[in-house]
Amino acid sequence: MRNAKSKMKNGKLASKTITIVTLLVLLALSAAVISVDAHMPGAKAPPAFELSPIVITDAGAEVEITIEDVGNYHNERMIEFKRNMLKKQNKTDEEIGKIIEEEFAGVTGICPCSSCAFRAALLGISELWGDEIPERADIKFISRRPTPGATQCLQYITGTGPKVPDVTSKGELQLILPDGTEVTDLSVKNLKKYMVDMDLSTWNFVIIRKSTGDEFEVQVKEGVHPEGFFELRKKVKVEKMATPEEIDEFRTQWEAVRDAFLTQPDWELFEGVEEPEEEEPDVVGGAIFFSILVIGLGLLLVLYLRGKAR
């Protein structure tokens, strides 16, 4: 009897332990998946880079937009989204604060999408406006990329996003997917629905100068993303079936793509941008001038010596 009772007790204890362990593992896995989905925790800081700011005017006032401004804005919007999501899960403010602090520790908001959109905007503006400074209201972007990073970057530049500072006149932003679907609700929650199958065709932006109707299309080149990037992204972020090794591998690839957009020149990143030819030094012209200089100095010396001899 005693043996049977203790066996029953042991069995219950074992099943409880298994249940708790399973729950803990599930909790840990879900936390990992959520954090990877939102940003890229554990990603290394980007290398040193130099990107010129986007300079526009808003109702006559000059506004300088740096990649750091865009990153901070993207970060704030993602924190807000996360906070609302956690509130809906009935988390306390203390818990929310702790989760956000952990998940966004050291996150700059400069991700592959925001940096790509920033570079595309920078290139498009310089192609369409040249040395002129564009008025914010004259800028229109058509984005094919339904990610918060790219969308919020372009919302910040056009002043169409929520809580963008110093906005008097707004530009325009349209999100039209490669299949022609127009997404009008640009909230993070809605964008997530479209972030399923995103291949190279979504890394595309059209910059439009509204006053003239001129357009410039920016398409990311094949090869900027490491091989298997899109498949791995789907596995990690959409299907959420990736192993820790695959998550690590994706993190490395994510960093490589972000770093490329921060450090590489336009012609390495985008289709149709030609590398500026390096000017050959004018050796002949220089040699002619140098010869004239030497002859002239020689003549001066001869004249001086002759004068002295007399």
Place this chain on the structure above:
Amino acid sequence: MNEVEEKFGQIYFAVLGAMALVFGVAELIASAGEGFTWGILDSSGAADPMFLPWRAIILISVGFFYLGSVKNFAEIHQLAKAVMGSIMIWIVAGMAIWSRIAGSIPGEETWFNSLEGFLASYAPPYCPEMFLLPFSLVIVYYILKEKEAEK
């Protein structure tokens, strides 16, 4: 100085003075903006942006000195004005040439420049004073003539 030489000097320095004045005004306008490079003529002030307005003022002064010397050119005081103008060109052009010589010797990442780099550093474009330099040397002829006349 005979009459032909005086007439030639008058026309020559009138043209040179007008050119200096045009260059000076162009440089003054250029110094208000980002400067300009036109063919082998450089008024961009890329190498010395602070010096560009000064160069313009010097060139305008040269223009006035030359043009002011034209009337009664053979007279010693008038000739002195042309000499002053030439000396001003020599100083500015001399500085430009000297900066080229000094810049041509060291390499970008090495102690000494390559032969190609050395010669390329003397390549155009050139500042207006360097163009005016050989033409301004004509004044030496008139100085020597004056010296001969004194003897």
